[in-house]
Amino acid sequence: MSTSTTLRRLGSRPRRIDAFGMTGGRPSERIARYRTISDLFEKRWMEGAVPLVLALALCLYVLVTTNVGADNAPLIMYQVSEYGLLALGLTVVLVGGGIDLSIGSIVGVCAIGAMVADRVWLWPTALAVVAAILLGAVLGAINGVLIAYGGMRPFITTLVTLIAYGGAAAALQDAFSSSIGISKPSLVWDFLGYGTIFGIPTEWFIFGVLLALVHLLLTRLRWGWWVTATGSDRRSARRNGIPIARMTFLTYVVSGALAGTAAVLTSARLGRTDPGVGGGWEIIALTAVVLGGVSLKGGQGSVLRATVGVVVVAVIQQATVSSAAQGSTYTVILAAVLIAFTVLDLQWGKHRQRAVEKLKIDPARLELGPLVDVTQPGSVWAPNRRLTDAPPMGLGKIRGAEDCAVDAEGNVYCGDQRGWVWRFRGPDDTEGEIFSRTGGFPCGHAWDADGRLVVAVGGMGIYRIGADGEPELVANQVRRSLFSLVDDSGLRSIDDLDVAPDGSIYASDFSTRTNTADFLLELVEFRPNGRIVRVDPDGRTEVVVSNYVFPNGICTSHDGQSILISSTGLCRVDRLWIAGPKKGRLEPVIENLPGYPDNINRSSDGNYWMPLCAMRTQMADLLGRYPSIRRRMTREVSVDNWVVPQLNVSCVIKFSDRGEILAVLWDESMESYPMVTAATERDGVLHLCGVSNNRIGRLELEPSEIGDIEPSAVPGTAAARPAAEVTR
Amino acid sequence: MSSMLTTLKEWVNPGWGRHRIVPPMEAGLRPNLRIDQGEELLTSGQFEPDDVVIREDGTVVFSAGSSIHELRDGRVSRQVVCFDGPVTALAVASGALVAAVDGTGLVTVDEAGRVAALCDDPSVASCVTDLAVLPDGAIVAAIGSAARGIDDWARGLVEGDRSGSLVRVDGRAATVLATGLAWPAGVCADGDEVLISLSHDHRVERRVLMAPARPGRPLAVNLPVYPGRIRRGVDGVWVAAPYIRNRVTEMLLDEHQLLDEMVRTIRPDEWFVPRLRAGNPFTDTMQMGQLRVLGVVKSWAPARSCGVVFRIDASGRIAESAHARVDSPRHGITGLAVRQGELVVAARGHGNLIRLEAT
Secondary structure, three states, X not given: OOOHHHOOEOOOOOOOEEOHHHHOOOHHHHOOHHHHHHHHHHOOOHHHHHHHHHHHHHHHHHHHHOOOOHHHHHHHHHHHHHHHHHHXXXXXXXXXXXXXXXXXXXXXXXXXXXXXXXXXXXXXXXXXXXXXXXHHHHHHHHHHHHHHHOOOOHHHHHHHHHHHHHHHHHHHHHHHHHHHOOOOOOHHHHHHHHOEEOOEEHHHHHHHHHHHHHHHHHHHOHHHHHHHHHHHOHHHHHHOOOOHHHHHHHHHHHHHHHHHHHHHHHHHHHOOOOOOOOOOHHHHHHHHHHHOOOOOOOOOOOHHHXXXXXXXXXXXXXXXXXXXXXXXXXXXXXXXXXXXXXHHHHHHHHHHHHHHHHHOOOOOOOOOOOOOOOOOOOOOOOOOOOOOOOOEEOOXXXXXXXXXXXXXXXXXXXXXXXXXXXXXXXXXXXXXEXXXXXXXXXXXXXXXXXXOEEEEEEOOEEEEEOOOOOEEEEEOEOOOOOOOOOOOOEOOXXXXXXXXXXXXXXXXXOOOOOOHHHHHHHHHHOOOOEEEEEEOOOOOEEEEEEEEXXXXXXXXOOOOOEEEEEEOOOOEEEEEEOOOOOOOOEEEEEOOOOEEEOOOEEOOOOOXXXXXXXXXXXXXXXXXXOHHHHHHHHHHOOHHHOEEOEOOOOEEEEEOOOOOEEEEEEOOOOOOOOOEEEEXXXXXXXXXXXXXXXXXXXXXXXXXXXXXXXXXXXXXXXXXXXXXXXXX | OHHHHHHHHHHHOHHHXXXXXXXXXXXXXXXXXXXXXXXXXXXXXXXXXXXXXXXXXXXXXXXXXXXXXXXXXXXXXXXXXXXXXXXXXXXXXXXXXXXXXXXXXXXXXXXXXXXXXXXXXXXXXXXXXXXXXXXOOOEEEEEXXXXXXXXOHHHHHHXXXXXXXXXXXXXXXXXXXXXXXXXXXXXXXXXXXXXXXXXXXXXXXXXXXXXXXXXXXEEEOOOOEEOOOEEXXXXXXXXXXXXXXXXXXXXXXXXXXXXXHHHHHOOHHHOOOOOOOOOOOOOOOEEHHHXXXXXXXXXXXXXXXXOEEEEEOOOOOEEEEEEOOOOOOOOOEEXXXXXXXXXXXXXXXXXXXXEEEOO
């Protein structure tokens, strides 16, 4: 893991480097298993997917274990069309937050009514067909009036009308049983029953067209959204101005009309009616839609999935018929399936979101090298008090300046957790002023070649701030990566940035998963969630290094040939070559630091300042090797109790281009400058920023520590010294 | 496999789930600043007082390391005696000072500092955590562990030590009353019963002296602290709480593999266990709530050490308590003595003796 050879370059994308190898993880650990499940469960389409997959598995099981085969396909299709029309209507009602049990009886009434109109009253057949559908709509409207305007419970109302309409059907049948038995030749009847449209049986065709229509209605038209809104939450739907009574009423009308259509098609196919037609169909349709993942609680469901449920039900029915089982067996099977899937629907709906939350944080194994004992006297690391007495600036004004930048006049610009960029006019300005309001979480600050302030705004992207304090967007997204379950195109967690000699901006996006304010989660998870992004001067963006564990500090090297990157998670600093013979390669500079490095900045003597925002401890390293225990911790213990590295102890180190540690500055008291996240040098003063501190420290450097390079100027530009003069 | 079974059981009936739950500090244990506001009797850090008693004449006597010191007029300190091994507990029995000396046994010390052996039975020769005088004049000693030393409290915790015992010392004779206890750290006579605090079990219980081996009746269970020494007060008893329970430590106690590796590879002072005082921040791991935000460590930060004493009244309820702030320099209260409306506590963690008003 220590050499650059393991840092593979992907052949297809020549400039993107995959840093996963640095973690030392096995290839199988690239995918965070629990998190993947969490990401999948979070998808909206997962709502119905699990019931649907189980339903299809059930269907497959029936097809394999019984003698239902291709011969039965036409019959199954006819049943799918007839039950399917009921299921369409029932789905609309369920999505609208109601239930319609009376559809079976509506089929009965309409089927017999159509026959009577056709054969007894001798209406033209086409008229009888239309009348039957209208009759269905009227019967549905009765339900709708009672429920939507009468304020009655859908379940009990439609149960009552189920019985009432059933009685009406039986009465019609009794009154006309002798006369409707005589068949009457009719072109319309034959067309509906046995005709074809474009080679497709009429019945299938009609169902297909209605399915497409209702699907479009529910998902693409305002009417469908209103129905869904009513079903999800009546109260908020009403407050949003949706006429919920009319919506509810219309769902029952649609359901009734579709039941009437189903009745016509059945009558046409069978050419007769019997007293029991439509009896029990409501249970079949209900089972079908529940199998299809339509929620009984309302607001969720799709007619396409409901249709799959209908297929499953029809296959089961054919299986019972063809294995010569009794009709009651079918009812028992249906009831059992209905109960099982209703429970599944309830449990799945209830626990899905909880599972998503529980599995979201999925810590990875973190194996660091042996820990240097910094308390050992005599080493370069020995604790001291150099930072402790640095005079504070903006004390009590600032809330969490992650980084700062100092201009030629000595004005200090720094971020604030509240989204502001402060300006302090010189060291004596105790009041400061809000220079800019970004709306995000300003982190890294840098100057570009034209002397304009470029700020990494966490949660928003990279912004350039003009002299008037007006932020101007530079970049806030990259191309979404292939095969990622979550959208990682947004630059959510931009942390530090620097400008290269060619004017392009290199920035670290420490995580594609967490928000900037939740950066401590990354210090529990230690997953390669971060990346390095390059913004071209023309505004194009690309990911140059991906799968990086908490990349944080970014700094263009003094010679302008490479970018130094610190990985807070892996306690190391790497160099990305952007010019010269090694261009495009990532090489280690420092590994196995005793702490977690943060922002990097150039120093005036040709070296680099970098704070360690937290220190490693034996216990933290040990927990790093037990990801399952950290996962348990995130689930069982409150956030305040989570074990994180020692963030109250921090230091600032100076290191050379070769990775030697030249000096270590501590705040041994841990009270003035805990968790230093950036150290910026300008004019002989080192500015100490901390993302959770209420001040910036102004440490006067010793004359021997100060060189003649301008640290904040972009290397290779006129303001900085020529690269050749930099001693390495 | 067993973890899967317990998960399944809990899934079937959440009531069957067994988790180590640390209750919040509430009701009688509501945090306050009484210890921080108490009067300091010693220069902080000069001694490491472990146990403290008050003689009949009002002299405060405390043990620190291997020696016993005396505080007269509330200020001046003199060393009474110094032993070869650490003094681990003190008691006053019929006017004489009884001390448990590790490696020696129980001894009596008179005012002039003359030492006389009381009992050198091996059962009381090491890891005596507390002494109590029974009404009949005999002494009951709580032995933290048969296998570990007095300073191995944390090792006992992570290794699940239950070898503590209760010993009755009657003159030179010693009888073991009860064994298999989870680090008894405090004992106090109460009529024909004794109260004992079982530190690793975070409970205080009563045992009948006639049948001390029988399981005790709980007085306070599932405390948010590890209870220590118990002293009789005006109403009920005062209990010192040297250590506080930490939710992450509680979780780690189930993770034997990690604990094994921790014990094998990490120095004990860097273990993630409760302490008498905050550890060295350079080597100690932090919990998220302990982060210094805007210059302040929040008072609700999860604690690894505490300064707590509490009183259990006659009805068995925690009636009151005295606390030190989470970052206070008065943590690790191991000893306490009650006398006439005043309470003297020994904060071994930071080396203090503090006088509080007792009710």
